[in-house]
Amino acid sequence: MHVVKVKVSCAHQEGEFIPGITVLEAITQLCPDQAKEALVAEINGEVKDLTTKINNDCQIKPLTWNDEAGRRALRHSAAHVMAQAVKQLFPEAKLAIGPAIEDGFYYDFAVDNPFTPEDLEKISTCMEQIIDQDLAFIRQEMARDEARAYFVAKGEQYKVELIDDLPPDATISLYQQGDFVDLCAGPHIPSTGYIKAFKLLSVAGAYWRGDEKREMLQRIYGTAFANKSDLEAHLRLLEEAARRDHRKIGRELDLFSLQEEGPGFPFFHPKGMILRNELEAFWREEHRRAGYQEIRTPTILSQELWQKSGHWDHYRENMYFTEIDNRGFAIKPMNCPGGILVYKSRSHSYRELPLRLAEMGLVHRHERAGALHGLMRVRCFTQDDAHIFMLPSQITEEIKGVIDLIARIYQVFGFNYQVELSTKPENAMGSDDIWEEATASLKKALEEKGMEYKINEGDGAFYGPKIDFHLQDCLGRTWQCGTIQLDFLMPECFELDYIGEDGEKHRPVMIHRTCLGSIERFIGILIEHYAGAFPTWLAPVQVRILPITDHQSGYAKEVAVKLDQARIRAEVDGRNEKVGYKIRDAQLQKIPYMLIVGAKEIDNGTVAVRHRDQGDLGALTVDRFIQEIGREISEHRTGRGN
RNA sequence: GCCGAUGUAGCUCAGGGGUAGAGCAGCGCAUUCGUAAUGCGCCGGUCGGGGGUUCAAAUCCCUUCAUCGGCUCCA
Numbered sequence: 214m215h216v217v218k219v220k221v222s223c224a225h226q227e228g229e230f231i232p233g234i235t236v237l238e239a240i241t242q243l244c245p246d247q248a249k250e251a252l253v254a255e256i257n258g259e260v261k262d263l264t265t266k267i268n269n270d271c272q273i274k275p276l277t278w279n280d281e282a283g284r285r286a287l288r289h290s291a292a293h294v295m296a297q298a299v300k301q302l303f304p305e306a307k308l309a310i311g312p313a314i315e316d317g318f319y320y321d322f323a324v325d326n327p328f329t330p331e332d333l334e335k336i337s338t339c340m341e342q343i344i345d346q347d348l349a350f351i352r353q354e355m356a357r358d359e360a361r362a363y364f365v366a367k368g369e370q371y372k373v374e375l376i377d378d379l380p381p382d383a384t385i386s387l388y389q390q391g392d393f394v395d396l397c398a399g400p401h402i403p404s405t406g407y408i409k410a411f412k413l414l415s416v417a418g419a420y421w422r423g424d425e426k427r428e429m430l431q432r433i434y435g436t437a438f439a440n441k442s443d444l445e446a447h448l449r450l451l452e453e454a455a456r457r458d459h460r461k462i463g464r465e466l467d468l469f470s471l472q473e474e475g476p477g478f479p480f481f482h483p484k485g486m487i488l489r490n491e492l493e494a495f496w497r498e499e500h501r502r503a504g505y506q507e508i509r510t511p512t513i514l515s516q517e518l519w520q521k522s523g524h525w526d527h528y529r530e531n532m533y534f535t536e537i538d539n540r541g542f543a544i545k546p547m548n549c550p551g552g553i554l555v556y557k558s559r560s561h562s563y564r565e566l567p568l569r570l571a572e573m574g575l576v577h578r579h580e581r582a583g584a585l586h587g588l589m590r591v592r593c594f595t596q597d598d599a600h601i602f603m604l605p606s607q608i609t610e611e612i613k614g615v616i617d618l619i620a621r622i623y624q625v626f627g628f629n630y631q632v633e634l635s636t637k638p639e640n641a642m643g644s645d646d647i648w649e650e651a652t653a654s655l656k657k658a659l660e661e662k663g664m665e666y667k668i669n670e671g672d673g674a675f676y677g678p679k680i681d682f683h684l685q686d687c688l689g690r691t692w693q694c695g696t697i698q699l700d701f702l703m704p705e706c707f708e709l710d711y712i713g714e715d716g717e718k719h720r721p722v723m724i725h726r727t728c729l730g731s732i733e734r735f736i737g738i739l740i741e742h743y744a745g746a747f748p749t750w751l752a753p754v755q756v757r758i759l760p761i762t763d764h765q766s767g768y769a770k771e772v773a774v775k776l777d778q779a780r781i782r783a784e785v786d787g788r789n790e791k792v793g794y795k796i797r798d799a800q801l802q803k804i805p806y807m808l809i810v811g812a813k814e815i816d817n818g819t820v821a822v823r824h825r826d827q828g829d830l831g832a833l834t835v836d837r838f839i840q841e842i843g844r845e846i847s848e849h850r851t852g853r854g855n
Numbered sequence: 856g857c858c859g860a861u862g863u864a865g866c867u868c869a870g871g872g873g874u875a876g877a878g879c880a881g882c883g884c885a886u887u888c889g890u891a892a893u894g895c896g897c898c899g900g901u902c903g904g905g906g907g908u909u910c911a912a913a914u915c916c917c918u919u920c921a922u923c924g925g926c927u928c929c930a
Contacts, residue, residue, distance in 0.1 A: 418925065420858095423926075434924090582921090727930070761889055762887040
């Protein structure tokens, strides 16, 4: 009898097996130490179940919790367990989709009554039972008609819709654990017992297929881990993130407020304004060096202007309108038309180009009530805008220049960022050819810079494609900040021109761009990034002077005056409290330096320096301290320091 | 805009049909103190707004506004 053998290699080990052996069995024999850890495996580059039978020679790579695919499989399986529990408790619930996501999973259900927090507890308890039963995940492939009939019979109309939308050649697979069957491509972990720790986190509404015209489903978010301590660590991380929330810190440090009287219209308090002004001063210096000139254009401009620019047709539902002396006006949602009017106020020679006109412009946009979020999404914000008017031949260099400027600015704050290229949206002006040309120019610049980027189809501005720079908040949610948009259309709408070398009129090309994006949003990101402990150059209060008793209050005030003369932002805590109390308060206010002054310091003309993070740094003369903090401030601001 | 939750003093929160509570902050007095909270006292709320049920509403119901978590949308 002839016995066929398959050659399997795993972690540099090789073996021959009779066909039909499972991946897990092969791993157990070849690399036993990994068998316990494996969740799924990569077979010839494809991620598969451990229960997959091997019939051909192949290479196996066990994937564990330490692999992205391993984590996803475990969490996706947890989503199935949750769905099983929901069907058990609420048999009338209809299943939609339940994928693994960053740090967890969710599952969408159609139910008559939304889930309550008590429902979540019940579901959780039921899930624990399912996990205890250690039910195997069993994969089954089915013909399309058969699968369709199966889900029609079960009344799972969302699954039917999913099947109908699968490409004709797709393999249709079902996964079963216990009596629960779900349409699913997989892969899954071998059995429910692999889920060692999970937690259901929240319920939220979500439109079926993300389409607001379709019905709203109930989504349950949860997370799962391979062991309990990792879950606990993750939950602690979430708590810590909540402590960094810019809305909380903004209130605690008295930086800004949001009030019922102005939903989405933030109020900046004195300390928030210091932060803002420092940020703007830094921005102005960087832009001056990069060859920009600053302008300022009006907030209210005539309605006809917005009709001409295309905003009336493409952006009206986001705009606020008003009337002056029976004439229609709009409150600007963007700065570009204003910048264009400045350009048009006189004629330009090719010798002036590129002309870089920057504007800290306050724009108002109507955002839907449910979308507002602290300083991150508001209804009025200041864009650190600029419009670059240039020759077509200057496009790539100018885009690269902006990329460099943004990188330089972010580097001062130590931000990591993601870059996206957004292409033509549905609601766009202009021909496909123009869009293609503009998109290709952006791509070219990105590629010449060797930047990694993701393509974001259909997310461009209505007048042009854009490169977006996304920063993360405390919970890892990303927010668009910088943007570079290439525009051939506005110059056309406004008949912009310059006089070329040939003495004839030519049409310039425009770049619209921001670095910080919105000052408000950027400050929100900064607050969360630093958890309120701003570097000294940005800190609203840089130094607090703490007299030990009121015998030192005169000296404390003298020190404060000296610091003020050196443009160091200092205040005296003259309250009748012990120094420990004052230190605690200054620490909680995240003030970088505390200067403690007692009798000794008066005698020696010094201050006892305590740093927010480094603690007691010993005594220095006031002049020496001013010199050192001054150096720290100027080094940080230029990004040459740490 | 949609789904759900929440709204009580400046802040953090308790109370849940029968006269509004605590801690912190603030103010006053005592204390004069050396690196994360000294003690005592005082002030402070028409319980988000409007309507209803009730002898009586912070509490129950309706409605509206705002906020929070999502969805959608976008700097």
